[in-house]
Amino acid sequence: MAVVETELAIASRRETRRYDQRPIPPEFERSILDAGRLAGSAKNKQPWRFLVVETPAVRERLAEAVFEPGNVRGARLIIALMVSGKGPTSFDAGRAAQNMLLAAWDLGVGGSPNGMPDRESAGEILGAREGESPAIVLTFGYPAKLRDPSARTADEWSERARRRPLEDLVERI
Numbered sequence: 569m570a571v572v573e574t575e576l577a578i579a580s581r582r583e584t585r586r587y588d589q590r591p592i593p594p595e596f597e598r599s600i601l602d603a604g605r606l607a608g609s610a611k612n613k614q615p616w617r618f619l620v621v622e623t624p625a626v627r628e629r630l631a632e633a634v635f636e637p638g639n640v641r642g643a644r645l646i647i648a649l650m651v652s653g654k655g656p657t658s659f660d661a662g663r664a665a666q667n668m669l670l671a672a673w674d675l676g677v678g679g680s681p682n683g684m685p686d687r688e689s690a691g692e693i694l695g696a697r698e699g700e701s702p703a704i705v706l707t708f709g710y711p712a713k714l715r716d717p718s719a720r721t722a723d724e725w726s727e728r729a730r731r732r733p734l735e736d737l738v739e740r741i
Contacts, residue, residue: 573722575722576717576718576721576722576725577670577673577674577717578670578722579722579723579725579726579729580673580715580717580720580722580725581669581670581673581717582678582715583678583679583680583681584678584679584680584708584709584711585636585638585639585642585680585707586642586711586712586713587642587643587644587678587707587708587709587710587711587712588709588710588711588712589644590644590709590710591644592644592645592677592708592709592710596672596675596677597620597645599671599675600645600647600668600671600672600675600677600708601618601620601647601668602671603667603668603670603671604616604618604647604649604664604665604667604668605618605664606667607660607663607664607666607667608660608663609660609663609664610655610656610659610660611655613653613655613660614660615651615652615653615655615657615660615661616649616650616651616652616657616660616661616664616703617649617650617652617697617700618647618648618649618650618664619647619648619650619694619695620645620646620647621646621647621648621694621705622646626693626694627640627641627646628641629693630646630648630690630693630694630705633684633685633686633689633690633693634682634683634684634685634690634705635682635683635684635685636680636682639680639682639707640682640705640707642707642709643707643708643709644708644709644710645677645707645708645709646705646706646707646708647668647705647706647708648690648694648702648704648705648706649661649664649665649702649703649704649705649706650691650694650696650697650700650701650702650703651700651701651702651703652697652699652700652701653699657703658703661703661704662703662704665681665703665704665706668706669681669706672708673717676710677708677709677710678708678709678710678711679706679707679708679709680706680707681704681705681706682704682705682706682707683704683705684702684705687701687702688701690702690705
């Protein structure tokens with residue numbers, strides 16, 4: 569297993585929306601899920617539940633409930649992050665999601681977050697509990713097009729990223 573240095577992992581990771589059909593080993597799935605579990609949360613409440621969507625009928629219904637159905641249909645692993653309670657639940661879910669995406673990338677597995685135009689309908693499909701709603705649906709799989717993180721330095725990946733320049737984002741007050 570190759571270990572990717574953190575800065576390089578962050579700079580080189582891109583959303584993966586096309587997956588090959590290799591299965592994700594159970595130990596990789598566990599590592600990805602555990603990375604989410606380890607994310608920090610307000611008062612360490614962990615206001616989340618991770619649903620691994622395996623049932624074909626639920627997968628298909630969920631595909632129709634996200635903005636990009638093909639991401640769900642082609643994925644080898646689908647994790648819906650369910651949140652509940654008060655406080656910064658969307659921030660907490662974002663931390664868990666990013667941990668999972670980076671852990672996957674470290675294992676050579678690509679991933680993508682998938683938003684939902686109608687969270688209530690997605691929640692019904694996923695069997696949301698009382699007071700619970702889906703924060704995001706993450707899809708994972710081995711990238712159909714391979715990307716070697718070590719092909720460039722973190723700075724080179726950063727320069728190639730289609731993002732606003734840092735100078736446009738940072739103000740010192």
